[in-house]
Amino acid sequence: MSLKLEDVKGLGKKTVDILKKEGIDTVEKLANSELEDLANIKGIGKTSAQKYVMNAKTLLKAKSKDSDTKTEIEEEEVQETETEEKDEEEEKKLQEELKKLEEKKKNLQDKKVENGDFILLKITGRTQQGDIFRVSSEADARKAGIYNEEKAQQGYYTPEFVVVGKPGFINEGLTEAVKEMKYFEKKSIRVPPTKAFGKREPGKIERISIGKFTKLNEGKNPEIGKEYRNKKGQSGVITNIVQGRVIIDYNHPLAGHSIDYNLEIIDKIEEFDEKIKYFMTSKGIPKNNVSEFKINYIKEDKTIEITIPKMFLFQNLTYVKFGLAMDLQTNMADEIEDVKFIEIYEKIQIPTTPADSVMQKVEKYNKEHDENDNQS
Numbered sequence: 001m002s003l004k005l006e007d008v009k010g011l012g013k014k015t016v017d018i019l020k021k022e023g024i025d026t027v028e029k030l031a032n033s034e035l036e037d038l039a040n041i042k043g044i045g046k047t048s049a050q051k052y053v054m055n056a057k058t059l060l061k062a063k064s065k066d067s068d069t070k071t072e073i074e075e076e077e078v079q080e081t082e083t084e085e086k087d088e089e090e091e092k093k094l095q096e097e098l099k100k101l102e103e104k105k106k107n108l109q110d111k112k113v114e115n116g117d118f119i120l121l122k123i124t125g126r127t128q129q130g131d132i133f134r135v136s137s138e139a140d141a142r143k144a145g146i147y148n149e150e151k152a153q154q155g156y157y158t159p160e161f162v163v164v165g166k167p168g169f170i171n172e173g174l175t176e177a178v179k180e181m182k183y184f185e186k187k188s189i190r191v192p193p194t195k196a197f198g199k200r201e202p203g204k205i206e207r208i209s210i211g212k213f214t215k216l217n218e219g220k221n222p223e224i225g226k227e228y229r230n231k232k233g234q235s236g237v238i239t240n241i242v243q244g245r246v247i248i249d250y251n252h253p254l255a256g257h258s259i260d261y262n263l264e265i266i267d268k269i270e271e272f273d274e275k276i277k278y279f280m281t282s283k284g285i286p287k288n289n290v291s292e293f294k295i296n297y298i299k300e301d302k303t304i305e306i307t308i309p310k311m312f313l314f315q316n317l318t319y320v321k322f323g324l325a326m327d328l329q330t331n332m333a334d335e336i337e338d339v340k341f342i343e344i345y346e347k348i349q350i351p352t353t354p355a356d357s358v359m360q361k362v363e364k365y366n367k368e369h370d371e372n373d374n375q376s
Contacts, residue, residue, distance in 0.1 A: 031056035115165035200256035
């Protein structure tokens, strides 16, 4: 709403008419009037002129503040509207995803898995003594009392990614059991040592002198229960130190045990990009970093190009890249033949070192000195 002269405190109708005859017909003009000129108008003295100008400025300031407040309210209303629209859009997407999942589950319900299917398998593994060592969720890990924050950050408590019927994902006993299951079926099985973690082999137990062990272990003394990795890359556990010798067991801790498993197939992975993502995480790439790897699939050439992010350029990914390439070529052979890893090293601007600066000054001095000698 626009302001009128009548809105200025202290101005009567007669004074308003006088001001308008003098060309002061708005509050803004009154507020910007020179006091001397205003006081010289017939019927308006110096004191009244000061009062009118001050009241006009006060009125304009109040309007400006009210306008700012109104603007802020309008902006807040716009933001709230945008937030509501965004929330509605996200809710809509969520509902669409849930609908797709429900349809997917309906289509897969009671359907038997087939060799080559990409699935997610929920597993609970325990020894016959009842000790749980493997779960597929953080909640189950806490419930079992085996939760470890470091393992949780590494994505350890997640369902197992499996290609049905293919070796290298789960042990032989589980592989055989899964082949006979249906989607969303729950199953309990007992796997003998030979198809779980193997029999205990005396040949995998090493006895070496404390002196030799310390030398091989970078000068560190042996401790019972500590892990040790030999030059061949084998991991073992120090089980005893007796008569000057260190006993290292390279058998799997669960070797020789029959294992009880509770299984449930909870999903089928069908999207190309999703399969790539799961193969990457299965090779140790953190789930939170997978999206940083740029994937380019050239369908006609059956070639996939994977650009390594900057943060991974200076890490030794040789075995990761080799294993990932083998997995993709073996398990997605119909779609992928060649796997290319792209590493981009941007040019680094090297700042001038102090030594360079000194040499430049010396060269400049010599050049100037030579020029002066020539002029002489």
